[in-house]
Amino acid sequence: MQLFRADLHVHSCLSPCAELDMTPSRLLRRAQERGLHMVAIADHNSAENLPAAQKVARQLGISLIPALEITTREEVHVLALFETLSAAERLQERIYASLPLDTQGAEHQVLVNEHEEVLGFCPRALLSATQMGLKEAVAEVHRLGGLAVASHAEREGFGVLGVLGFLPPDVPFDALEVLSPSVAQELSSQGHVCLQGSDAHHLRDIGTRCSLLRLRGPTFRELALALRRAQGRAVLR
Numbered sequence: 001m002q003l004f005r006a007d008l009h010v011h012s013c014l015s016p017c018a019e020l021d022m023t024p025s026r027l028l029r030r031a032q033e034r035g036l037h038m039v040a041i042a043d044h045n046s047a048e049n050l051p052a053a054q055k056v057a058r059q060l061g062i063s064l065i066p067a068l069e070i071t072t073r074e075e076v077h078v079l080a081l082f083e084t085l086s087a088a089e090r091l092q093e094r095i096y097a098s099l100p101l102d103t104q105g106a107e108h109q110v111l112v113n114e115h116e117e118v119l120g121f122c123p124r125a126l127l128s129a130t131q132m133g134l135k136e137a138v139a140e141v142h143r144l145g146g147l148a149v150a151s152h153a154e155r156e157g158f159g160v161l162g163v164l165g166f167l168p169p170d171v172p173f174d175a176l177e178v179l180s181p182s183v184a185q186e187l188s189s190q191g192h193v194c195l196q197g198s199d200a201h202h203l204r205d206i207g208t209r210c211s212l213l214r215l216r217g218p219t220f221r222e223l224a225l226a227l228r229r230a231q232g233r234a235v236l237r
């Protein structure tokens with residue numbers, strides 16, 4: 001077993017709230033410079049920059065976890081982490097079926113290739129809530145073989161604890177992304193697995209918060225074992 005540093009919550013320039021220089025190429029290079037082994041790129045309600053990210057990640061030898069950040073009907077954010085790009089794309093298809101078009105904001109939702117060339121702009125209202133409720137969203141992620149993590153769980157805006165005031169007992173999150181060490185300690189003592197992610201929207205923020213994982217290798221399957229605390233794999237912080 002080895003220790004791996006993972007930032008499982010980074011946005012690309014496809015997210016309208018992220019900086020334009022957050023191209024998959026630039027952000028993965030920055031992640032590598034910062035000593036990260038594993039990065040999940042999770043744009044709001046979209047997976048369209050993941051093909052470019054996957055190509056860059058392969059070139060750099062960094063492990064990319066294909067991901068999306070879902071906004072549920074309750075306005076709670078859920079990180080959906082997948083083993084394959086196609087699983088992430090299947091979730092995107094489901095989300096897009098009910099996400100309104102918004103061509104006005106499209107110029108802030110940039111689609112790029114692995115060479116940082118602009119391919120176009122996503123004409124969907126990516127910051128809108130989807131039609132999926134929290135329970136349904138987590139079930140859908142699991143149906144597609146993914147892991148569902150409550151984003152910035154204690155944050156007032158879009159965090160499950162901040163929005164609902166409690167963790168719904170019938171929503172089986174695989175982990176909670178927690179910002180404050182004291183909240184993480186409390187939730188861990190209640191048996192929850194807590195992760196740290198940067199939620200980076202700027203290059204400077206990548207890896208400023210990250211998780212330390214004990215795994216055999218930096219892969220999705222190993223991560224899934226760590227979240228279940230199985231076979232010696234673990235989230236150390």
Ligand SMILES: [Zn+2]
Nearest residue numbers: 069077151158
């Ligand atoms: Zn979020």
Ligand SMILES: [Zn+2]
Nearest residue numbers: 009011069199
């Ligand atoms: Zn985010």
